[in-house]
Amino acid sequence: xxxxxxxxxxAKPVLAIEGLTVSFDGFKAVNDLNLYVDxxxxxxxxxxxxxxxxxxxxxxxxxxxxxxxxxxxxxxELTRMKEFDIVRAGVGRKFQNxxxxxxxxxxxxxxxxxxxGRKVFxxxxxxxxxxxxxxxxxxxxxxxxxxxxxxQADLLSHGQKQWLEIGMLLMQDPELLMLDEPVAGMSxxxxxxxxxLLKLISQGRSVLVIEHDMEFVKSIAHKVTVxxxxxxxxxxxxxxxxxxxxxxxxYLGH
Amino acid sequence: xxxxIDNLLGGRQGAFGLLVLAALILLVFPLxxxxxxxxMVGKYLTYAFVAVGLVLCWGYGGILSLxxxxxxxxxxxxxxxxxxxEASDPESTKIQSTPGIPDFMxxxxxxxxxxxxxxxxxxxxxxxxxxxxxxxxxxxxxxxMFKRRVGDVYFSIVxxxxxxxxxxxxxxxxxxxxxxxxxxxxxxxLGWDIRSDSAKVVLYFVNAAxxxxxxxxxxxxxxxxxxxxLVAMRDKEExxxxxxxxxASFKIFVFCLAAAFSAVGGALFTLQVGFMxxxxxxxxxxxxxxxFAAVGGRLSLLGAVYGTLLVSFGKTYFSESFPELWxxxxxxxxxxxxxxxxxxxxxxxxxxxxxLVARLRRKPVSAPDTSSxxxxxxxxxxxxxxx
Numbered sequence: 001x002x003x004x005x006x007x008x009x010x011a012k013p014v015l016a017i018e019g020l021t022v023s024f025d026g027f028k029a030v031n032d033l034n035l036y037v038d039x040x041x042x043x044x045x046x047x048x049x050x051x052x053x054x055x056x057x058x059x060x061x062x063x064x065x066x067x068x069x070x071x072x073x074x075x076x077e078l079t080r081m082k083e084f085d086i087v088r089a090g091v092g093r094k095f096q097n098x099x100x101x102x103x104x105x106x107x108x109x110x111x112x113x114x115x116x117g118r119k120v121f122x123x124x125x126x127x128x129x130x131x132x133x134x135x136x137x138x139x140x141x142x143x144x145x146x147x148x149x150x151x152q153a154d155l156l157s158h159g160q161k162q163w164l165e166i167g168m169l170l171m172q173d174p175e176l177l178m179l180d181e182p183v184a185g186m187s188x189x190x191x192x193x194x195x196x197l198l199k200l201i202s203q204g205r206s207v208l209v210i211e212h213d214m215e216f217v218k219s220i221a222h223k224v225t226v227x228x229x230x231x232x233x234x235x236x237x238x239x240x241x242x243x244x245x246x247x248x249x250x251y252l253g254h
Numbered sequence: 255x256x257x258x259i260d261n262l263l264g265g266r267q268g269a270f271g272l273l274v275l276a277a278l279i280l281l282v283f284p285l286x287x288x289x290x291x292x293x294m295v296g297k298y299l300t301y302a303f304v305a306v307g308l309v310l311c312w313g314y315g316g317i318l319s320l321x322x323x324x325x326x327x328x329x330x331x332x333x334x335x336x337x338x339x340e341a342s343d344p345e346s347t348k349i350q351s352t353p354g355i356p357d358f359m360x361x362x363x364x365x366x367x368x369x370x371x372x373x374x375x376x377x378x379x380x381x382x383x384x385x386x387x388x389x390x391x392x393x394x395x396x397x398x399m400f401k402r403r404v405g406d407v408y409f410s411i412v413x414x415x416x417x418x419x420x421x422x423x424x425x426x427x428x429x430x431x432x433x434x435x436x437x438x439x440x441x442x443x444l445g446w447d448i449r450s451d452s453a454k455v456v457l458y459f460v461n462a463a464x465x466x467x468x469x470x471x472x473x474x475x476x477x478x479x480x481x482x483x484l485v486a487m488r489d490k491e492e493x494x495x496x497x498x499x500x501x502a503s504f505k506i507f508v509f510c511l512a513a514a515f516s517a518v519g520g521a522l523f524t525l526q527v528g529f530m531x532x533x534x535x536x537x538x539x540x541x542x543x544x545x546f547a548a549v550g551g552r553l554s555l556l557g558a559v560y561g562t563l564l565v566s567f568g569k570t571y572f573s574e575s576f577p578e579l580w581x582x583x584x585x586x587x588x589x590x591x592x593x594x595x596x597x598x599x600x601x602x603x604x605x606x607x608x609x610l611v612a613r614l615r616r617k618p619v620s621a622p623d624t625s626s627x628x629x630x631x632x633x634x635x636x637x638x639x640x641x
Contacts, residue, residue, distance in 0.1 A: 092496075101490055120480065
């Protein structure tokens with residue numbers, strides 16, 4: 001079993017995926033997968049198209065339901081929880097395409113993820129308190145959008161939209177942050193900024209990232225898992241994975 | 255100004271729009287129209303309740319219900335049942351074989367009042383039922399549909415089917431509902447003759463006051479975080495769900511609220527027009543109400559009222575002159591509005607009218623309100639309720 005290639009484990013992982021399988025009409029997009037994310041770890045999942053990377057995130061956040069296996073987050077079994085309960089338990093997820101509310105302002109986008117007033121009447125009588133404003137401004141500063149708080153979100157550039165969605169997740173202050181291709185479509189300087197951002201926000205939380213950009217992966221990853229056909233092909237540090245002949249053959253070689 | 259009140263009125267611009275509409279409904283119409291035409295406007299304004307509800311539910315929530323007639327009708331029927339019982343006292347129904355029950359029940363060989371009708375002897379119960387019955391049905395429909403993530407066009411089709419089913423049910427249960435004729439010959443409300451001219455004027459103003467109350471309540475909802483959530487859900491439902499919200503509960507809420515508005519309109523319709531029939535429950539009236547909201551502007555609460563009035567006036571005028579053409583004309587109007595003016599009259603006003611007013615005042619367009627003027631004119635913000 002290659003679940004713990006480092007050979008030691010100090011504490012229980014935040015996220016423990018064991019025997020996870022999902023089958024779409026017989027096609028096993030994820031097949032008996034074991035994956036562990038440690039506390040305060042930046043864990044990157046790479047792999048060729050169709051390896052099941054996004055499906056893994058879908059399974060963790062409840063968008064797709066597992067056929068078999070378990071996903072344990074802080075001792076809680078996620079596979080049977082409702083999506084919003086998973087979020088409230090501390091799992092935040094960024095989608096592949098920037099998924100923001102284009103008809104609202106940047107401020108309102110961020111405010112929407114503030115973990116208060118999440119029920120119908122809570123939302124109806126939600127007050128924009130000083131604490132909310134302060135938190136929104138703090139996060140806006142982190143995601144380089146402090147100057148654009150009152151601009152409508154559809155006027156942002158693609159990269160800024162990606163940051164905005166990351167910011168919306170930060171508002172939730174999740175223990176596990178999942179990012180699906182956070183630098184896709186970004187310019188080189190935006191990528192560098194995002195890497196800095198990730199280093200900042202990964203303090204005190206675990207981050208699970210899917211990414212294709214190897215330079216970016218190298219700059220952020222503590223640990224890399226290579227998926228292939230729904231299974232773990234290799235796992236370890238970026239250097240170790242890059243030297244792995246199996247990985248070179250199916251993914252890095254071409 | 256106090257912030258809460260400011261939200262209700264929608265800022266200076268919103269307050270102005272409200273004032274203009276209030277002047278039109280509370281002053282211009284009563285002063286210029288004879289009692290026949292005024293009652294007609296009153297009747298149109300009961301439809302406006304439905305259109306205002308649709309702005310919330312469809313315009314902001316993205317939930318297109320093609321069955322708002324269900325709730326309008328149920329509210330109206332609840333009111334009609336009370337009035338009918340009052341009109342069917344043993345004295346005035348003594349020629350029936352069973353005096354004291356509504357005439358249509360007697361014609362259908364019923365010999366006692368069905369249990370369903372019993373509680374409608376009480377006005378208090380009736381007033382609660384007017385809102386509670388339609389809202390309960392909306393809640394059940396919402397729970398069944400939204401929890402299962404039935405949305406978009408499927409939801410519309412289901413609501414339409416329910417409207418059709420309810421119509422058939424009402425027509426089929428003649429002894430209970432008066433069948434296709436509906437519940438007619440309503441006379442008094444606690445002894446007050448609702449057919450008199452003076453009563454009609456009073457009811458017109460009660461109707462107008464309640465309509466404004468609904469508009470203000472809707473503004474309160476839209477100005478709250480819930481209002482922004484509706485827009486967010488319409489934009490990116492998944493994002494809202496994965497930000498920790500139970501999306502279905504918000505949809506159920508706004509659908510129930512729209513149902514409640516419709517029901518109030520239905521009850522006021524019964525009071526003002528003096529009857530309720532299945533022809534206000536089914537698919538055709540439900541779609542007409544969607545057209546009112548579409549023409550007025552589905553993102554504008556006040557626009558919905560104007561849309562209702564205009565289309566209804568048009569309907570009265572054209573169906574008097576060219577009865578067979580009206581339906582085609584209305585269908586055409588709907589298509590044109592959806593294709594070319596997706597934000598209806600309110601959108602047109604926002605992009606053209608305000609510019610015109612600004613030019614007439616010889617002021618630049620972007621003078622007072624920089625927050626709205628800095629956005630492209632063609633793409634109006636959904637959070638503003640103008641005119």
